Amino acid sequence: MVLRSKLRGKRLKHDKFSFVRDELCRLNKANLYRRLNLISTSKNTAVILVNGVASINLCSNDYLGLSQNKTVLKMTIESLSQISQCSSRLIAGNSNELIQLENKLADHRKTDRALIYPSGYMANIGVISTLANKLTTIYSDEYNHASLIDGCRLSGARIEIYKHNDLDHLEHLIRKGTSDRKIILTETIFSMDGDRSDLQGIHNIALRHNVITIVDDSHGDFIYDQAPGPGLASDGLHIFDVHISSLSKALGCFGGYVAASEQIVELLINMSRPFMYSSGLPSHLCSSALAAIPIAYKGNLQERLIRNVTFFSSKIDHIGFNTESYRSRFRSQIIPLVVGDEKLTMQFSKALLSDGIFMQPIRYPTVQLGKARLRASITATLHLEQLKIALEKIETIGKRLNII
Numbered sequence: 001m002v003l004r005s006k007l008r009g010k011r012l013k014h015d016k017f018s019f020v021r022d023e024l025c026r027l028n029k030a031n032l033y034r035r036l037n038l039i040s041t042s043k044n045t046a047v048i049l050v051n052g053v054a055s056i057n058l059c060s061n062d063y064l065g066l067s068q069n070k071t072v073l074k075m076t077i078e079s080l081s082q083i084s085q086c087s088s089r090l091i092a093g094n095s096n097e098l099i100q101l102e103n104k105l106a107d108h109r110k111t112d113r114a115l116i117y118p119s120g121y122m123a124n125i126g127v128i129s130t131l132a133n134k135l136t137t138i139y140s141d142e143y144n145h146a147s148l149i150d151g152c153r154l155s156g157a158r159i160e161i162y163k164h165n166d167l168d169h170l171e172h173l174i175r176k177g178t179s180d181r182k183i184i185l186t187e188t189i190f191s192m193d194g195d196r197s198d199l200q201g202i203h204n205i206a207l208r209h210n211v212i213t214i215v216d217d218s219h220g221d222f223i224y225d226q227a228p229g230p231g232l233a234s235d236g237l238h239i240f241d242v243h244i245s246s247l248s249k250a251l252g253c254f255g256g257y258v259a260a261s262e263q264i265v266e267l268l269i270n271m272s273r274p275f276m277y278s279s280g281l282p283s284h285l286c287s288s289a290l291a292a293i294p295i296a297y298k299g300n301l302q303e304r305l306i307r308n309v310t311f312f313s314s315k316i317d318h319i320g321f322n323t324e325s326y327r328s329r330f331r332s333q334i335i336p337l338v339v340g341d342e343k344l345t346m347q348f349s350k351a352l353l354s355d356g357i358f359m360q361p362i363r364y365p366t367v368q369l370g371k372a373r374l375r376a377s378i379t380a381t382l383h384l385e386q387l388k389i390a391l392e393k394i395e396t397i398g399k400r401l402n403i404i
C-alpha cells in the first residue's frame with residue numbers, strides 16, 4: 001500500500017496534485033497519518049475482529065451495547081420497507097417514524113420539540129450556524145468536539161475560546177464582549193477527556209449576562225440521566241436553551257437530534273442548511289432508536305457500565321497513568337491514557353493491538369499537539385475478565401515502552 005503510493009507519488013511529481021503527496025508526507029513525518037482498520041463485529045461489541053484478529057474492544061461508543069440488542073434489531077428489520085426516503089424531509093422525506101421519534105426525544109429532554117438530523121455532526125453544524133451569525137460571539141470551551149468547532153466556523157461568528165471548564169475565564173470573556181447576541185457552547189461529558197462541565201455554573205453565568213446556552217450531550221445522553229447515584233452529568237441539563245446529541249452512542253443507533261423550544265425548531269426547519277439540503281434519516285433507523293429508548297430507560301445497562309467504569313478506572317489509577325479527566329474527580333466511561341508524544345502513542349496502540357487490545361491513538365487535531373493519548377472507552381458489554389486482561393497488557397506494554 002505504502003509502496004504503491006510511493007510509486008504513484010513519483011509519477012505525480014510535477015503534477016497539479018503534488019500538494020496531495022506533500023500533505024500526506026507532512027502528516028506522516030509528524031506522526032499524524034491516519035489509516036483505516038478493517039473492523040467486523042462478532043456476538044457483541046466487546047470483542048471485535050480488527051483486520052481479522054479478535055481483539056478486546058476499548059474503542060466503542062456503543063456504551064450500553066444496544067447496537068446489537070436482539071429486540072432493537074428485530075424491530076428495525078420489521079420496520080424496513082425501503083432503504084431510505086431518498087429525499088430531504090422538506091421535499092418527500094418526512095415520515096411517521098421521524099415524527100414519533102422526535103416526540104419521544106422532546107419528552108426525554110422535557111422541551112417543546114426535537115428535530116432529527118442525519119448525524120450528530122450535522123446537528124451541531126446545522127444548529128450553530130443557524131443560531132449564530134457575524135454579529136454573534138460564541139464562547140466555546142477549549143476542549144469542544146470538532147463538530148462544534150466546525151459549526152462555529154461555519155456561522156461566521158466571533159469565537160472566544162475559554163480555558164477548559166474555567167468558568168472565571170468564561171465570565172471574564174463575556175463581560176468584555178460587546179455583541180448583542182452571545183452564545184455559550186459546551187459538552188456535558190467531553191469526548192476526549194471524559195470529564196464533565198459544570199452545567200449549573202454555566203447556567204448561572206448565562207442568567208447573569210443574558211446569554212444563550214447550547215450543550216452537546218452526545219456522551220452523557222441516556223447514560224447519566226438514567227444511572228443511579230449522585231453527580232449526574234445531566235444534572236441541570238433542562239436549564240440549557242438548546243440540547244444536541246447523537247443517537248450513535250448510548251442508544252447504539254444512528255443519527256443526531258436537537259431539542260429546544262418550538263420557535264427554535266421552526267427556525268431550524270426553515271434555515272438550517274444541513275437539515276434542509278440533505279436526505280432525512282432513514283425511517284428504519286428511527287425505529288431502531290424507538291426500540292432502544294425503553295431498553296435504555298430500564299437503567300440496568302447503566303449499572304453494568306458504571307460497575308465496569310469503577311473497576312477499570314480504579315485499577316488504571318494504580319498503574320500510574322496520567323488520566324487527565326480525574327482532575328474533575330468525575331469518572332465517565334471515557335478514560336484517556338495521556339502519553340503526550342504522537343509517535344510513542346502510536347507504538348503503544350500498535351503493541352496493544354498485536355496483543356489483542358484495541359485502543360486507537362487519539363492525536364492532533366482531535367486533541368492538542370503533544371497531548372496524544374489512548375482513549376479507553378468502556379462499555380456495559382465488557383466482562384470484568386476482559387477488563388483485567390486489558391489492564392494487564394496496558395501495564396506490561398506501558399512499562400516496556402517507558403510510558404509509565
Ligand SMILES: Cc1ncc(COP(=O)(O)O)c(C=O)c1O
Nearest residue numbers: 119120121145191218246248255
Ligand atoms: C461530542 C460529540 N458531538 C457530536 C459527535 C458527532 O456525532 P455523530 O457520530 O452522530 O455524527 C460526536 C462524535 O463522536 C461527539 O463526540
